Amino acid sequence: MRVLENEHRYLSFLMAEWHAIILWFEQEKLDEAEAHNQLKELRRLIIEFIEPLKNHTEKEETHFFPLLGTYIGFEQGPLVGIQEEHEEIDGYIGHFLHHTRGDLNALSVADMKAVVKDAAEAFEVLTVHFVKEETVLFTMAENLMKAADQDALFEKLNTLIT
Known part of the structure; x- marks a missing residue:
């Protein structure tokens, strides 16, 4: 579980970089030219974030969830909710990227603020998601999994996710 927790720390570090831009967009008055620059940087950072996030998520979905599911079940409970959150995160990031493709200079400040909300939602869901995994799923795995299964999972x- 420490491997996945360490990946959460790295992903959270990357998220902090783009979250600072999200917070910048919450100001009352924004300079339009600077807002375009900030949006371009936000898009760049999120695009760079996607690969390590996908690699981390794939490891969980391919190895961790199936093994944990043999102990706690697959049909209901925390495993189902966590997997749904993976889809929700993908949706917010995908929606942000969809609405920021093309000429960003054509977007008004109001449009930019609206589209940045998808990135903000992705950040919030990811933050809570990591806490849930660490406090619920990882604890379950440590308490329920046989040592041999934990070793094989490790x-x-x-x-690496990068």
Whole structure:
């Protein structure tokens, strides 16, 4: 579980970079030219964030969730909710990227503020999601999984996400 927790720390570090831009957009009065620059930077940072996030998520969905599911079930409970959150996160990021493709200079400040809300939602869901995984799923795994299963899981998860 420490491998996945460490990945959460790294992903949270990357998220903090783009969250600062989200917070910048919450100001009352924004300079339109600077807002365009900030939006371009936000898009760049989120695009860079996608690969490590996808690699982390794939490790969880391919190795961790199936093994934990053999202990706690697959049909209901925390595993189902966590997997739904993966889809929700993908949706917010995808929606943000969809609405920021093309000429960003054509967007008004109001349009930029509206589209940045998708990135803000992705940040919020991810933040809570990491806490849920660490406090619920990882604790369950440590308490329920046999040592041999934990060792085998470690071998599969101990890879880089970058």
